[in-house]
Amino acid sequence: MPTDNITENLGIPVPDLWKGAHRDDRARPRSRQRLLGPSSIGLCRRRAAYEVHGTWPTDLADNMHAAILGTWLHEGILRVLREQYGACTELELTDGVILGHADAYWAPDHLHDPAARTPQTRDLGVVEDVKTKSTRALDVVVRQGPSRAEWFQVHLYAHLLRTGGLRDHPGLPTGEPLPVDVVRLRYVGREYGQVVVHQRPYDEDVTKQALAWAEDILASPEPEAMPRDLDGPGLSIICDNCPFKTACWNLGQLPDDRAPQTILAEDTAAVTEALRAYADAAEVESASKKRKAKARKMLDAADAGTYGAFKLSWSGGNPRPPEPDPDAMIRVLEGLSIGIPMRPGGRTSRTIGVSRVPEAN
Template identity: 40%
Template sequence: MSAPPAPSPSIWIAADAVDRARPRSKQRQLGASDTVCERRAAYVYHGWPRTDHVISRAAILGTYIHEGLTTAAKREFGWLVEKRVADEEIRGTIDIVQLDQATARRLPRRLRPKVPADVNTVEDIKTKTVRRWDRVLRYGATDAELRQVHTYARVLRTHGFLAVDGQRALARLGPIPVERIRIRFIDRDSGEEHVQEIPYDPQRAEEARWWLQRITETKSPEDARRDFYGPGIDTVCDFCPFATACWGAPAAGRPVQANIVRTDADVAQKLADYTAAHEQWSAANRIKKFVRKAVDATPEGQYGAHLLEWRSPESAQEEPDFRQIIELYDDLQVPIPTVPDKERMVKALITAGIAVPMRKIKKAASRAISVSTAAK
């Protein structure tokens, strides 16, 4: 008898191997895309080896979409794509540069855009999952995203394109007076596109530079702040290549966050954080409750920048139809179980003024935290 055929390997094994071989994945110099978290940037800056490898399928898909879109933009619009910049502190690859006419004229014809921009524009493409899409439409780019794209623009303004093979003609242009930032969001599920354009902000670019400077002033990554709350809370930590270096390995049955609380003073600080967060949450929750009541008579529709929809819980829920179930049992000639109706029996005792007999039971549930102010 011949052996059964070997199961097909997961295609993600191949995708991961290709992703790991990319120059970006091997790069050890601080890049603008590392500026999402202070601590993570410090690990890169101090040359620490990566401690974690998690395949982020969503990120790999994002890379594929990215490549497809930038290739198409280069072919159809003649935009400059995937161009490298660097200064003494940071390097990066800009997704798209759309030059204005005056700057483009200084280039060989083959490098000029088919449609020049009215002002020199640096563009970054961000793909997002459908879960994050609502946030994109409401609030636009995050601080980290604005920091990254302003860093690219600043380096282009001060140093121009990096003089490396494939872009030496661009490097000869010298510093490029970038005036506009464009962040193009793409919904990874539907392909929907949302473009946010803002003027280049020298103040924000300077703040991004200070941010980098703080990293270069650290003696070790431990001096840098964790900007996220760790695996299981923030996705960026779930896929961070330094997660174990940052939080340590978890003790049996404990989350990794428990590793960083060692002394009573640490506990006191965390409980103070909890109380402060609770105060903010209850203030915000009161506002939400107030608004819910205030717009109670308002029909669905767009009001200013916001869309109002009413979701009726009844329409979204389903429950077994016992009438039909009984008929079905009857048709099938299956005996209908006759279990006591506990709720009705308890209600009947209460109505008759008879004490309901109680017994203690233990339910397995995760522990809930309770934090209150201690007596002095």
């Protein structure tokens, strides 16, 4: 089925853009690598184990348009960093176990000629990773900062550079340690081009944590020996787009009316723990809703604007157009002695009830 919408068919074949784009994306070296990549470290241990053990993906989606648009935007960003700001881009880095491609690296100006130092010389080595994000995902970065996995990734690039992991580069010495003093994450919004930058000094402790995480994956006998670190399909966008989603969550064996997460409640102890988590969360949620409702009432007359660290804005409040009145329609039909059209009712949604059993005296 074509993915392109052709408004006027003149009998001339039109190449299907997205089919070709998906074929191209799957042929990229990063899509076919089997060594553990820095971008997989710190995310989900089972997913990383599937990659390390060479498991064939069970879910190759043909609707990853946003991700492919991000790849195209990413290539343009790296070209600008390279041509306008002198960055070395797409550096292949490996220690024989981890294989990654650092987006951008700026070596100190005096790397090759210490005698050429001037007051304007850049003394620090900087490695940067570029990430394209939706507006919603970018807002999470603004509010919460980079994730642990993202800091792991850029620190591992720095580690590989510092330990001589650079391979086959025309402008930098390969196989030799290169200085990295600063790690940087640059986020670019796919819709409107917003840019958010986080940078920090290189931290050896973060690298040690990332390497320890990777060692656990590499020591795993099989993917199923590793835990699922994310919440699963329907609750995690990463799980929704995971190429191993079906294998990880046994989707082919689940009834259509059951959530994938039901496989986690495999015994009485697991069900009891889920009930405890539900009850605890419900109590916190109830208290939070009451606090939120009171705060909303307090703000009802406040003008839009900035108040300290918060920005208040209002939307809505516009008049609605008239809507059909189902009750009036029924009365009209009944007055005309016309039967009311019905459709199958189906089933009501199941409602869960969780309460705490009183402790025995």
